[in-house]
Amino acid sequence: MHRIFVLLLSLVLSELVLAQTPEQQGLEIAQEGDRRDSGFVDSRADLTMLLKNRHGDESLRHIRIRTLEVEGDGDKSMSIFDKPFDVKGTAFLSYSHKTGSDDQWLYLPALKRVKRIASRNKSGSFMGSEFAYEDISSQEVEKYTYKYLRDEACGERECFVIERYPVDEYSGYTRQVAWIDKQEYRPAKIIFYDRKNALLKTLVYNNYNQYLGRYWRAEKMFMENHQTGKSTLLTWTNYKFANAFTDRDFDRNSLKRAR
Amino acid sequence: MRSLVLLAVFIMPVMSLASEGTWSGNVALEWRDFLQSPLAGEQQGDSMSLSFQPEYYRQWNNGQQAFRFTPFVRIDGKDQERSHLDLRELSWTYVSEEWELLAGVSKVYWGVAESLHLVDIINQTDLVENPDGEEKLGQPMIKLTLVRDWGDLDLFILPGFRERTFPGRRGRLRTQVPASNGDADYASSAGREHIDVAARWRKTLGDWDIGLSHFSGTARQPLFREGTNSAGRSVLIPVYDTIDQTGLDVQATKGDWLWKLEAISRSGQGERFSAAVGGFEYTLYGIFDSGADLGLLTEYLYDERGNAATTPFEDDVFIGARLAMNDVASSELLAGVITDLSNGSQAYNLEASRRFGQHWKLNLEARLFSNINAKDLLAAQRNDDYVQLELAYYF
Numbered sequence: 001m002h003r004i005f006v007l008l009l010s011l012v013l014s015e016l017v018l019a020q021t022p023e024q025q026g027l028e029i030a031q032e033g034d035r036r037d038s039g040f041v042d043s044r045a046d047l048t049m050l051l052k053n054r055h056g057d058e059s060l061r062h063i064r065i066r067t068l069e070v071e072g073d074g075d076k077s078m079s080i081f082d083k084p085f086d087v088k089g090t091a092f093l094s095y096s097h098k099t100g101s102d103d104q105w106l107y108l109p110a111l112k113r114v115k116r117i118a119s120r121n122k123s124g125s126f127m128g129s130e131f132a133y134e135d136i137s138s139q140e141v142e143k144y145t146y147k148y149l150r151d152e153a154c155g156e157r158e159c160f161v162i163e164r165y166p167v168d169e170y171s172g173y174t175r176q177v178a179w180i181d182k183q184e185y186r187p188a189k190i191i192f193y194d195r196k197n198a199l200l201k202t203l204v205y206n207n208y209n210q211y212l213g214r215y216w217r218a219e220k221m222f223m224e225n226h227q228t229g230k231s232t233l234l235t236w237t238n239y240k241f242a243n244a245f246t247d248r249d250f251d252r253n254s255l256k257r258a259r
Numbered sequence: 260m261r262s263l264v265l266l267a268v269f270i271m272p273v274m275s276l277a278s279e280g281t282w283s284g285n286v287a288l289e290w291r292d293f294l295q296s297p298l299a300g301e302q303q304g305d306s307m308s309l310s311f312q313p314e315y316y317r318q319w320n321n322g323q324q325a326f327r328f329t330p331f332v333r334i335d336g337k338d339q340e341r342s343h344l345d346l347r348e349l350s351w352t353y354v355s356e357e358w359e360l361l362a363g364v365s366k367v368y369w370g371v372a373e374s375l376h377l378v379d380i381i382n383q384t385d386l387v388e389n390p391d392g393e394e395k396l397g398q399p400m401i402k403l404t405l406v407r408d409w410g411d412l413d414l415f416i417l418p419g420f421r422e423r424t425f426p427g428r429r430g431r432l433r434t435q436v437p438a439s440n441g442d443a444d445y446a447s448s449a450g451r452e453h454i455d456v457a458a459r460w461r462k463t464l465g466d467w468d469i470g471l472s473h474f475s476g477t478a479r480q481p482l483f484r485e486g487t488n489s490a491g492r493s494v495l496i497p498v499y500d501t502i503d504q505t506g507l508d509v510q511a512t513k514g515d516w517l518w519k520l521e522a523i524s525r526s527g528q529g530e531r532f533s534a535a536v537g538g539f540e541y542t543l544y545g546i547f548d549s550g551a552d553l554g555l556l557t558e559y560l561y562d563e564r565g566n567a568a569t570t571p572f573e574d575d576v577f578i579g580a581r582l583a584m585n586d587v588a589s590s591e592l593l594a595g596v597i598t599d600l601s602n603g604s605q606a607y608n609l610e611a612s613r614r615f616g617q618h619w620k621l622n623l624e625a626r627l628f629s630n631i632n633a634k635d636l637l638a639a640q641r642n643d644d645y646v647q648l649e650l651a652y653y654f
Contacts (some may be wrong), residue, residue: 051587057414058589085653086620087285087589101514103463111393112368116468120514121544124552128587172545172565248356252463253411257325257352259316 019120020188026162033185034141040215042245043067046238049129052219054229061127062085068245074098074251075138080258081127087179091258093250098142099167107255114252123172129232130201130223132172144169144176154189158182173200184208186216194227206233212241280317280326286310287651293431294627294644303429306337309437312347325352327365329397340427341387347397347650363654364397369459371510371519372536374558374597375570378521379505380474381457385420390432390626390640391608396421410462417455420477423497425550435639438483439494445477446500446527451478453501470508478502478528480569502527505629515542519558528569534562538577554581556595566601571636574600579608588614594597601630622649 020028049061062083068076074096081090089109096102102119106166122134144164152161159179166173174197179189187205207219220235248254289308297304299312310333318325329348335341350363351478367381381398403467405412425438434448447453455476462469481497488494504525511518538558546553562573579595593609599605607627624647631641 053587057587084614084617085283086285086614086618086651088653100345104514110502112366114368116463116510116517118515118517118542121542121552124544125550125585128585128589246356248406251406251411252461253406255361257318257322257354259318259325 022148023146025095026164027141027147028142029148029162029185030144030146030164030222031161033180033187036185037215038069039067040228040241042241042243043211043217044238044240044243045236048235048237049127049131050233050235051129052231052233056140059128061129062192063127066193066243066245066249068247068250071094074102075115076247077138077249078254085230089259091255093255094137095250095253096138096140098140102137105255111254114255118144120170122170130225130230131232131234133175134166134168134171135203135223149177152179154179155179157188159188184216186218192236199226209239211239261268261630269476276309279319280315282313282315284311284313284329285651285653285654286312289647289649291431291645291647293642294646295642298435298642299494301429301444302431302433306335308333308335308341310334314348320352323354325354325577326350326512327352338387338427338430339427341430343385343387344387345396346393346575347395355390355411355572357406359402359406361400361402361404364399365402366395366397367400367413369400369506369507370521371468372451372508372521372538373378373540373556373579374538374595375517375560375572376521377523378470378472378508380472380479380504380506381415381417382529383423383479385424387424387426387430388559410460413457413459413461415455415457415459417453417457417476420451420453420455420499422451422499423479423481428492431643432640434483434495435495436485436493436495439486439496440489442486442488442494442496444484444496444498446498447477451477466512468510468512470506472506472508474504474506476501482528482569502530515544516540517542527547529564529567532563534564534568536560536572540564540581552583552585552641554583555579556581560597566634571599571604571637572597574601598633599632602635604631604635604637606637618652618654620651620653623647624649 001193002123012046043065047063047065051059060083064080067077070076077094080090081087091107091136093105094102104117104119107117123132126133126136144166149161149163152159160182162178162180164176164178172195173192174195175193177191180188181188186208190203192201201223203221203223204248205218205221210216217236218237224231284545291306293304306346312329312331316329319517327348327350331345331347333341333343344365348365350365351551353360368379370376370378376455382395384392385394398417401416403414422443425440426433429436453476457474459470459472478500481499483495484631486494486496491494502525504523506523508521522535524533536558540554540556542554544552556579558577560572560575562568562570565573575597577595577597582592584590590613594609597606609625611623614622628637628641628646633639
């Protein structure tokens, strides 16, 4: 009796799934990923960026990043630059929003000046790297519309392959194709298409670690620009959660003493 | 010299802390090439100079308390008044959830405009460093910041006045009769010991960043009277009045447009007057299908005193462009011209920079004066067009 009920239920469920449009399926996958990652409250990490051009010339950046989760809106984040040495002490404060422009301030230590900066420039390069501001800012569900494409093996795992379309008209992309791990709902790979819908970049996530028994963070993120031959490797180390950060750690006063 | 003594007093405890904090800073070699011969025969031409600004920083109690020490020294090959030592910063900070306290020597920046910094008044201008007035001397202060829902309120007590630095007799970019360093008149009987006070409220409201400030104390910008120095040569003696200045600075960040306004009202220096600077910065992103951004700037500069103003910018327009290549070398260029609408005098300005590797940076600066009217305050500098190259090592 019990077994028949389960069988019936699974039939009904699979009917439901079948009845879903690919758009609904895609959205649900994104929502589930977001649900699994919410509640981390705050984090801090050290970021090394290794920039390479097509001739193999390398350049290094060292940044410390603090993040505060905001209920019902995008996260607040503070980036503190350590290297190259001429930008040491420069700090970047961002309040991301689910919809509309983010609020961003930049602190220039030589003049002791805090500058509010225009944030519509989502497609611009972050620190001369192959990551655009929109690639590194907080990934809110509302920033895209979605479409489920197919299931596919990704390395040793199984992935959903979904396509997502930026809502913001100032995004540098027409679409992104993302491979999402079916078990953990974390991204494995994203392919970016530029505004002319030509292949632009590929981002590969590697060396995932789990924190607080729940949240997955990739230690390596490798972005390759197919149009320029340049690449950027991000290496995240010293992840720390439960820092008891407050809004005061992400206000304009904190910019001036972010060291 | 006073800063030298201060340095000596504080350097010992600093050194004992040094093992636990971090040192950073830069050393820079600067070369200035003046394009024309000077107006006065005694003024020197091209110059080389060396500057050094280390910074020691240490924080403890999880960042709740911090100590910062930043001396600065320049040795100039030609102008001995430009060779100077300053204590840019020697401060202790305490941070709590609802307030912050800073005591010591520090720097504070107020304002939003690019062509002129009207509202910014806490620190004295280190004029020998750069004629653009953006370099500042360290100011002794006690600063209390209250952090509340209704905004941030900074309260300042400012003991110890700093006199503006002026190029020497042999230096360029000076007034026709050189201004005196060391001799100064004060309206207040307390002289440089007068204790100034200031307050500033600041709040972000959506796209708007608003600041309202008041300063009561010794003017940072002097007037001048003719006099003689101890060597019996004629000089301009700076006269520092006691003033009250209320300032407003507003920026509206609307998409690709930044709208900016700074306005002041000052009393105590002759009749009460107002002055303002305002305009916009519009940015074009990813120009020419590259990652470069181009910002277009326009500002209008106004001073109610008109021709009697103590700045050359009483009815002027600034037009400029800022190019950021967003490349690995962070190549940047800022070029602009300020035109006096009433007499046609023009001051051109160019600043460019590029990084090499992890430690080196090359800065190019050029200032050109064109069509300078004999009555304009820039008249004495009309032959002081220069190109400057600076190679800096950061650590």
